[in-house]
Amino acid sequence: MKLYRIQNNKLVLTEEGIPTIKNDEILVQIKALSLNYRDLLVTEGIAHWKPSEGRIPFSDAAGEIVEIGKHTSRFKVGDRVTSLIVPNWEQGKLSPEKINVAIGGPSKDGVLAEYVAFPENYFCKIPDYLSYKEAATLPVAALTAWNAVIEQSNLKLGDTILIIGTGGVSLFALQFSKLAGYNIIITSSSDDKLKKAKALGAHHTINYKTHKDWIQEVMNITSGQGVDQVVDVVGGSHISESLKCIKSEGIISMVGVIDGKTVGSINTGTIMYKAAKIQGVETGSTIMYQRMLAAMELHTVKPVINKVFPFLEVPKALSYLKNGSHFGKVCIEL
Ligand SMILES: NC(=O)c1ccc[n+]([C@@H]2O[C@H](COP(=O)([O-])OP(=O)(O)OC[C@H]3O[C@@H](n4cnc5c(N)ncnc54)[C@H](OP(=O)(O)O)[C@@H]3O)[C@@H](O)[C@H]2O)c1
Structure with missing residues (x-):
C-alpha cells in the first residue's frame, strides 16, 4: 500500500x-x-x-x-x-x-x-x-467548532457570535451557530469568501483586511455592546482583539494557533472589568462527536x-x- x-x-x-x-x-x-x-x-x-x-x-x-x-x-x-x-x-x-x-x-x-x-x-x-x-x-474541524459553539457555549437563541475567518473550523462554527439560532458575524480577508459565508447563513460580514478598524465594525453591528462569544481561530495576540469585541461576561473560545503562535499579550485588567470568560477549546470527546453527528444528520448539515x-x-x-x-x-x- x-x-x-x-x-x-x-x-x-x-x-x-x-x-x-x-x-x-x-x-x-x-x-x-x-x-x-x-x-x-x-x-x-x-x-x-x-x-x-x-x-x-x-x-x-x-x-x-x-x-x-x-x-x-x-x-x-x-x-x-x-x-x-x-x-x-x-x-x-x-x-x-x-x-x-x-x-x-x-x-x-x-x-x-x-x-x-x-x-x-x-x-x-x-x-x-x-x-x-x-x-x-x-x-477535527467540525468537532472543535461543535465543542466551542454548542458544548461549551452558554449562548441563547438570538445572542451574537463573532466567528473569525472562513477556514475549516470557522465554517463549521457558522453552520452550528445557524442551527443554534445565533446572530452571526463572520470576518474574512476576502469579500468573495464573505459573500459565500452570507449565502451559508451569516447575518453580518466584515472584511478584516479592508476594514483596518474591524473591531469598530463589530461595535457598530452590536450597537456598541460587543458580542456574546468570539470563536478565535488565530491565537497569539489576536486574543486581545477578541477581548475588545466581547461584551461584559462574554466568552472567548480560544481555538487557534495560526503560524504556531501560542503566546500573546492581553490586558488582564480588561478581562477583570469585563468579567470575561476565556475558554480554551481542544477538539472534543467521542460522545460529543456522536452528539454532533446526530444533530448534523437531523438537520442534513453538509x-x-x-x-x-x-x-x-x-x-x-x-x-x-x-x-x-x-x-x-x-x-x-x-
Ligand atoms: N484547538 C483545537 O482543537 C483546534 C482544532 C482545529 C483547529 N485548530 C486551530 O484553529 C485554526 C484554524 O484551523 P483550520 O483548520 O480551520 O484552518 P484553515 O482552514 O487553514 O483556516 C484558517 C483561517 O484563519 C483565518 N485567518 C488567518 N489569519 C488570520 C488573521 N490574521 N486574522 C483573522 N483571520 C485569520 C482565515 O480566514 P480568511 O481566509 O477568511 O481570511 C482562515 O479562516 C488553526 O490555528 C488550527 O491549528 C485548533
Whole structure:
C-alpha cells in the first residue's frame, strides 16, 4: 500500500505492506482524508508539533472497515467510519492522559495511508447521508467548532457570535451557530469568501483586511455592546482583539494557533472589568462527536468542501492550504 511519512520536515511517499491487525484492532481502507492547519504544523515541524522522523501524519480520514480483530465488538466488516483524533477521550472531562494520545502528531502515527490499523475506539460510524469525502472533514474541524459553539457555549437563541475567518473550523462554527439560532458575524480577508459565508447563513460580514478598524465594525453591528462569544481561530495576540469585541461576561473560545503562535499579550485588567470568560477549546470527546453527528444528520448539515486532490498530490494540497485561498475544507480522495 501507499502511505506518506515525514522525513526532514517533508512528506515522502512510500510503499509498504498492508498492516496486520492485532486482536483488538480493526483494519480500515481509507477512502478520503481532509487537511487541517495542524497538518501543516506537524509536517513542517513547528514548535511542539514536531514529530519524530518517519511519522505518518494526518488525523482526519473516512473509510470502510475491511477486517476486524477477534476481540472487537463495535463494528462489522463493511461499516463506514471516520477516525477520531483523541480516541482515548471517550467521555467526561479532558485530562492529560486522554489528550496525550492524539493521532497524526508528535505522539502517534496518523492516517495518511491507503490502509490503517487501530483499536476500535479510534473510529466512529458515520451517517449514511454523508459521502466519504464529507465525513473526512469532521474529526477535527467540525468537532472543535461543535465543542466551542454548542458544548461549551452558554449562548441563547438570538445572542451574537463573532466567528473569525472562513477556514475549516470557522465554517463549521457558522453552520452550528445557524442551527443554534445565533446572530452571526463572520470576518474574512476576502469579500468573495464573505459573500459565500452570507449565502451559508451569516447575518453580518466584515472584511478584516479592508476594514483596518474591524473591531469598530463589530461595535457598530452590536450597537456598541460587543458580542456574546468570539470563536478565535488565530491565537497569539489576536486574543486581545477578541477581548475588545466581547461584551461584559462574554466568552472567548480560544481555538487557534495560526503560524504556531501560542503566546500573546492581553490586558488582564480588561478581562477583570469585563468579567470575561476565556475558554480554551481542544477538539472534543467521542460522545460529543456522536452528539454532533446526530444533530448534523437531523438537520442534513453538509460540510463545505473547497477542493479535492488525489492521494499522489498531498504535498500540493498542503501548499494549497498554506496559501490560504480556501473557503472550507480541503480534501484528498483515494
Ligand atoms: N484547538 C483545537 O482543537 C483546534 C482544532 C482545529 C483547529 N485548530 C486551530 O484553529 C485554526 C484554524 O484551523 P483550520 O483548520 O480551520 O484552518 P484553515 O482552514 O487553514 O483556516 C484558517 C483561517 O484563519 C483565518 N485567518 C488567518 N489569519 C488570520 C488573521 N490574521 N486574522 C483573522 N483571520 C485569520 C482565515 O480566514 P480568511 O481566509 O477568511 O481570511 C482562515 O479562516 C488553526 O490555528 C488550527 O491549528 C485548533
